[in-house]
Amino acid sequence: MTSGTHGGEKTFFGHPRGLATLFGTEMWERFSWYGLRAILATFMAASPATGGLGLSEATAQAVVGVYGALIYLVALPGGWIADRILGARRAVFWGGFVIMCGHISMAVPVTGGAFVALGLMLVIAGTGLLKPNISAMVGKLYPEDDDARRDAGFSVFYLGINLGAFIAPLVVGRLASGERWHLGFGAAAVGMALGLTQYVAGGRHLRGVGAEPGHRLTPAERRRFGLTALAAVVVVAAALAAWVASGTFGVDAFATVTTVAIVIVPVGYFGYILLGDHDLTGEERSRMRAYIWLFAAAAVFWTIYDLAPTVLLFFAQHHTDLSLFGVRITPAATQSFNPLFIMIFVPVFAALWVRLGDRVTAPRKFAFALLMVGLSFVVMALAAWSAGAGRVSVWWLVLVYLVQVFGELALSPVGLSVTSKLAPGAFKSQMLGVWFIATSVGDAVGGQTGRLKAHVPDPVYFLILASIAVVAGVALYLFAPRLRVMMGEHEEAGPPPNGHKGNPI
Numbered sequence: 001m002t003s004g005t006h007g008g009e010k011t012f013f014g015h016p017r018g019l020a021t022l023f024g025t026e027m028w029e030r031f032s033w034y035g036l037r038a039i040l041a042t043f044m045a046a047s048p049a050t051g052g053l054g055l056s057e058a059t060a061q062a063v064v065g066v067y068g069a070l071i072y073l074v075a076l077p078g079g080w081i082a083d084r085i086l087g088a089r090r091a092v093f094w095g096g097f098v099i100m101c102g103h104i105s106m107a108v109p110v111t112g113g114a115f116v117a118l119g120l121m122l123v124i125a126g127t128g129l130l131k132p133n134i135s136a137m138v139g140k141l142y143p144e145d146d147d148a149r150r151d152a153g154f155s156v157f158y159l160g161i162n163l164g165a166f167i168a169p170l171v172v173g174r175l176a177s178g179e180r181w182h183l184g185f186g187a188a189a190v191g192m193a194l195g196l197t198q199y200v201a202g203g204r205h206l207r208g209v210g211a212e213p214g215h216r217l218t219p220a221e222r223r224r225f226g227l228t229a230l231a232a233v234v235v236v237a238a239a240l241a242a243w244v245a246s247g248t249f250g251v252d253a254f255a256t257v258t259t260v261a262i263v264i265v266p267v268g269y270f271g272y273i274l275l276g277d278h279d280l281t282g283e284e285r286s287r288m289r290a291y292i293w294l295f296a297a298a299a300v301f302w303t304i305y306d307l308a309p310t311v312l313l314f315f316a317q318h319h320t321d322l323s324l325f326g327v328r329i330t331p332a333a334t335q336s337f338n339p340l341f342i343m344i345f346v347p348v349f350a351a352l353w354v355r356l357g358d359r360v361t362a363p364r365k366f367a368f369a370l371l372m373v374g375l376s377f378v379v380m381a382l383a384a385w386s387a388g389a390g391r392v393s394v395w396w397l398v399l400v401y402l403v404q405v406f407g408e409l410a411l412s413p414v415g416l417s418v419t420s421k422l423a424p425g426a427f428k429s430q431m432l433g434v435w436f437i438a439t440s441v442g443d444a445v446g447g448q449t450g451r452l453k454a455h456v457p458d459p460v461y462f463l464i465l466a467s468i469a470v471v472a473g474v475a476l477y478l479f480a481p482r483l484r485v486m487m488g489e490h491e492e493a494g495p496p497p498n499g500h501k502g503n504p505i
Contacts, residue, residue, distance in 0.1 A: 065447015302442025
């Protein structure tokens with residue numbers, strides 16, 4: 001790491017030293033997250049004789065989809081808990097600790113899925129506390145009027161995300177090869193432990209950032225919250241117990257019900273905003289209706305894009321000659337292509353958007369993203385057709401990830417910006433969290449698409465999803481002028497120069 005001075009004070013790449021603390025914590029947390037993700041589906045689908053869970057690939061895909069969806073969904077209550085109860089600094093610490101415990105649970109080398117289920121639930125809960133709040137702490141390291149350094153600081157911070165995402169599949173995938181699954185899960189636990197160590201050791205450089213809740217609950221509010229939380233836990237536990245007792249509970253059924261519940265969340269939320277009496281102006285309602293189209297487009301994009309740790313991973317395992325420049329790699333290592341391309345092309349796309357300025361609107365950027373992710377699955381259809389019952393070159397997957405990254409860099413960086421721009425004044429803070437629900441919906445629905453593979457061959461499966469994305473992209477492109485009117489948009493600023501792995505959480 002490079003340090004210097006700023007105003008006579010030691011810095012990290014010209015930024016506050018606290019950024020180094022958060023950079024390292026985030027990098028190792030992402031190492032643990034992407035390390036687990038790189039082997040989770042193949043572990044679930046592996047035979048119990050080789051230490052796996054013995055699920056079908058379709059069921060494993062559904063579970064991984066719901067798992068990813070819940071990760072993004074719990075960011076909303078995680079941010080609220082930090083703001084009202086713990087403060088961001090303690091929320092990040094306890095979130096990291098819970099994540100580490102989750103990986104340790106998964107690393108316990110026993111048969112059966114009890115420790116796996118417990119581990120996944122702990123990782124979900126811990127990530128909800130850590131992810132939204134560590135990003136908020138980065139922003140608070142800078143004075144409010146220092147926008148330029150803050151933007152540059154987030155770019156450095158997001159580099160940590162991509163470094164962790166790039167390294168994790170290579171390391172964890174290699175350790176887990178030969179059915180040593182729990183060794184891979186253990187490596188993810190070690191990664192989070194290193195992140196926590198760095199966080200505690202570098203805490204003095206944070207200088208009180210996030211030390212206290214922004215709007216602490218009053219004693220009366222705390223009592224109400226405690227009772228409400230307890231009631232919610234009791235109701236959920238009772239409902240699950242009744243479901244299990246009915247004899248209809250199963251992994252597939254649970255994934256399906258959870259997917260339906262996740263899809264209902266944004267439908268209910270947008271209905272609440274548009275149909276409720278919130279004194280919205282006509283302009284705010286128009287912008288909200290325009291945003292719903294962009295939200296739906298983003299959900300379609302993530303439905304396909306986030307099939308990387310399931311569908312593309314299984315394809316790498318079963319149908320790909322995993323030799324790259326004469327070096328044998330693991331199926332999990334193919335997950336490193338995406339963050340590598342992001343790190344390479346972020347500066348290119350940042351310069352491109354600045355050059356194009358407001359000639360390319362947000363709806364057309366989203367449309368381009370949909371066309372790219374659709375094209376990537378056309379490539380996958382060709383790869384699957386070429387594979388037949390054999391194997392194809394790993395360069396097919398390299399091309400798929402390259403095309404997908406072009407789409408991500410058109411949609412993801414501008415998502416938070418357009419959400420902030422279109423949100424009604426009374427819902428500004430909430431809507432920033434709602435943006436991440438688009439990813440949650442996409443992950444959950446994408447997980448369910450594996451059921452199609454039982455009825456159609458792989459090339460047709462890929463073409464069906466590609467067609468959905470392409471049709472949605474063309475429709476959005478044609479509708480873009482109308483959306484721009486609904487958005488009240490006359491001039492669009494370029495996206496912030498923050499390249500990141502997927503969404504910044």
